[in-house]
Amino acid sequence: MRGPPPRHPDEQREQLPPVEGFISDAAELAEGVRVVYPNQGVCTVVGIEEKDISGQKLQLVRMRREEDGAAVLVPRNKVPAIGLRKVATGGQIDGVFHYLAAQFDDPELDWKVRHRDNADRLIAGGVLGLAEVVKGLHTLSRLRPLPAKEREQYDNARHLLVHEVAVSLGVSPGLAEDYIDYVLMPPPGVTFDVPPPPAPVLLPPRPRRRKPAAEEEENVLGDLGLGELGIDLDLVAEAEAPEAAGEGATEGEGAEAKEGGEEAEGGAEAVAAAPPADDDAEADEDEVPPPPRAEKKATKAKPEKKAPAAKPKKAPAEKKPAKAEKAEKAAEKKPAKKPAAKAAPKRGGKKK
């Protein structure tokens, strides 16, 4: 049985190289090793233990969060998936400080993109990702106050960064925070001559925007498995094309043709309405398959065509000179105008 189509079938996640110090093998987690658990902070490996959970024997890596001593248990086979990494090295910390000291006046202004990217950076960006979040939100806060969610995110990122820097430099968190803020908000007159900051963290691409409804429908049709059933969507499109082309042709002449078609019953405009009909016939004869967009145009144009048809007063206004000319030439057309004249008030009445 086929499952639902992928939500974003054309936007496959790119496999990016892991951040520096990424732990891909649980064998690296010996007792006493300090690691960084994404979004949790620095932890110390206590050991590996076996537990019986729901009848399954699981090997769990037990860690202790250094900040508050909380216990963290991770199944051994899930270690590569959770993004554990080693504590930042001296070189990485230098990169962080160079990044924080660099001029940065261009924060992302779209809050959705910003929030999403920052969440990704906190999880998968390593220590430089933390610095990017802190720097970006700090710069933004200089432009306008941060919303509550982002203020929280900023505080979390700062907390994680401070503790990792503290562990890496071997100083207390209070001192590490002073170091960070000295660079981030230097006192008046202090400038730093630092090398260019490291390249920003690469994030996996996200789906950009939802497509317009018509395109989405097309994609859904493409995923219905019609190809497997022997139905060729292109052939179906070609078969529908002449109709679409006919509608497309009428679109060009717009309101007049449509009005003419309606007033054909009245007789006075029947002659004026004839040419569009001929155009349709020509289009049929040509049988030129239009590009697939023609269909969309036709479907989109439908509401536009209805709008002029609903105009009650335009038609009588145009008919008045015709009535005058034709009343002089032929008395036969006079009775034909009466129903048209009656029709206009009826429509108006309906509208009211």
Add this chain to the structure above:
Amino acid sequence: MIRVVTLDELDPADLAFLTRSLYRAFGLGTEYAGDRPMPDGAEGKDGRVDAVALLRDAAPVRTFADDKVLYVASAPLSLPPGPLGEPPCWGFAEFGKERALVSTARLAARGASESSIEAFQRRLAREAVHAIGHLWDLHHCVDARCAMHPSWSPHLPASPEMDLCPFCRDKSERKIRLAKT
């Protein structure tokens, strides 16, 4: 409970203003716990005192769980230099623990006029709230009007407020509520 300890002489009026301000900022009882001598050899070669060492070596004060101790000194303080230099030091706190230190050395002179005394008291109270805030797990704040904004920041107003911003206030209240006592 917040216990204030002086390492150098401080005017009783300033002390009273300080305890009142701390009580108002955190809603915790604040009292003066006496004075303690400056540790021997605290002063460095440049005449400044290493804040980290001073806080480590200062004479202890009897405390109970979740009590915070604030040492007030008048000597200029220094910090160990970091990767890009030494940050200016107005005070220092053991983040999330129980001891903090502030110095009056960087404050404007107390003077004798009412306004200068008030400015001195307010700035001292601001630095004290900042240091105690670190003891309650508060980080530096981006809001320049908040007492947790870094003391050396170029965005800090000439006479900074000694109140916490709503975010820091909420966070500190949450931490205080979750404290053991």
